[in-house]
Amino acid sequence: MDNFQFNLAFFIIIFLILALIIFFLFDRKKFLRIRPLQALVQFKKVFGFSIEQGKRMHISLGWSKIEGATGAASLVALDSMATYAQQSLLGDRPPIITNGSGDLTLLSQDIIKKYYRENNAIERYNDSRVFLSGISPYSYVAGSMPILNQDVATQSIIGHYGPEAGLLVEAGLRKDVFTLAATDSLAGQATMFALADEVLIGEELFAISPIIDEKAVNNASLHTQDLLRYLAIFGLILSALLKLVGII
Amino acid sequence: MKSIPVTILAIFSGLIVLAGFFFPNSFAAIIRTYALEMAIILAAFASLIAITNLIIVHWNKIFSEPDQSIYSAVFLVGFLCIFFAGIIFSPANSFFSRLSSSVIFTVESSLLALLGLSLAIACFKLFQKRKGVLGIIFGISTIVFLLTLGGFFSTNIQFSFLKPILAVLNSLPLAGARGILLGISIGAIVTGLRVLIGADRPYSG
Numbered sequence: 433m434d435n436f437q438f439n440l441a442f443f444i445i446i447f448l449i450l451a452l453i454i455f456f457l458f459d460r461k462k463f464l465r466i467r468p469l470q471a472l473v474q475f476k477k478v479f480g481f482s483i484e485q486g487k488r489m490h491i492s493l494g495w496s497k498i499e500g501a502t503g504a505a506s507l508v509a510l511d512s513m514a515t516y517a518q519q520s521l522l523g524d525r526p527p528i529i530t531n532g533s534g535d536l537t538l539l540s541q542d543i544i545k546k547y548y549r550e551n552n553a554i555e556r557y558n559d560s561r562v563f564l565s566g567i568s569p570y571s572y573v574a575g576s577m578p579i580l581n582q583d584v585a586t587q588s589i590i591g592h593y594g595p596e597a598g599l600l601v602e603a604g605l606r607k608d609v610f611t612l613a614a615t616d617s618l619a620g621q622a623t624m625f626a627l628a629d630e631v632l633i634g635e636e637l638f639a640i641s642p643i644i645d646e647k648a649v650n651n652a653s654l655h656t657q658d659l660l661r662y663l664a665i666f667g668l669i670l671s672a673l674l675k676l677v678g679i680i
Numbered sequence: 681m682k683s684i685p686v687t688i689l690a691i692f693s694g695l696i697v698l699a700g701f702f703f704p705n706s707f708a709a710i711i712r713t714y715a716l717e718m719a720i721i722l723a724a725f726a727s728l729i730a731i732t733n734l735i736i737v738h739w740n741k742i743f744s745e746p747d748q749s750i751y752s753a754v755f756l757v758g759f760l761c762i763f764f765a766g767i768i769f770s771p772a773n774s775f776f777s778r779l780s781s782s783v784i785f786t787v788e789s790s791l792l793a794l795l796g797l798s799l800a801i802a803c804f805k806l807f808q809k810r811k812g813v814l815g816i817i818f819g820i821s822t823i824v825f826l827l828t829l830g831g832f833f834s835t836n837i838q839f840s841f842l843k844p845i846l847a848v849l850n851s852l853p854l855a856g857a858r859g860i861l862l863g864i865s866i867g868a869i870v871t872g873l874r875v876l877i878g879a880d881r882p883y884s885g
Binding site: 626634664 | 722809860869
């Protein structure tokens, strides 16, 4: 086992121990309350209004493959898609879901079919509302842009994107489409910050699922993630100070 | 009911891959190699299915949405041209490579130029959208780092006292980027672990 493998194993063990402690020992109502993210609160309001007005939502899942290094962002995108789609699927205008990789397409189609089946409305499922719009970053964005002409009022751009997603946000701005954006790429985040109506920065992307799902397990994992981040910050500052005084 | 065996399979294969990663000389490492190869092949087939689906979607759009049909028609013609050119000449052929890359590079450069313009306008409008402290910090840091990282001070520097200030300023973006990446990597590992313990099931359709 080399250094990296050892560190990762150590991290996983610490995470599991902390998650179990938080999940079983802490009072869920008192200690496991999640701080609300203003961007998600605002998006939920606008999303609710748009469903009431019979408008459509565009859910963009990004172009990262699940098995790739940036696959975690795609997992978050799928999770958030499941929640938003479930809330708007049986409306007058069901959401349109676009993505940029084959595995995301199949998984998202499968999830949407599941919700239609659960609501005994599988005959309303249509492949043309869940599809791959392009397999390279720019072709994906270019393929998704015409969807905004289909009476769309809100769009969520969650997943792995570079700065090219700015084009999709900008197209939405011209059509008065309210956009929530979250990505794991630094260049993508900077672009979204300048353009999108609501944006999530850094690790806030990974807090989407626990916040919108409201499951106890996800809740505990978010608290553990926060705790580990504080430990990492503390460790970094401590090691910098120790190096400064010449101890290490 | 379908989700229980699928969840067990997903957790089991995840654990095997993780064990193979931690113990490279074990039996799990051999299974991990095969599992990853299988995943790559499956992903390639998934891409083929998704592309077929895309063609069907655009074919249907030509007839069902007359106002949008021109985009779908152009897409289908372009796709068929490149597809048959690839079959006839093979992807390694220099003519095919020049044909496809010249189309892709031209279109992507145009989109990049458009993005640059949109971002420049967005920067001017930034304070309308982000009225908080974060917006002000973003605006100031954009101007400061355009000046410092653009090389303006490095060529015209005459005052020695500016050097340490610039050194500190230049290290700020790196420190900020590392901070954000640290948070993202912790989040990514935790998300992976949630799938591994079955708390998140993106495959449960």
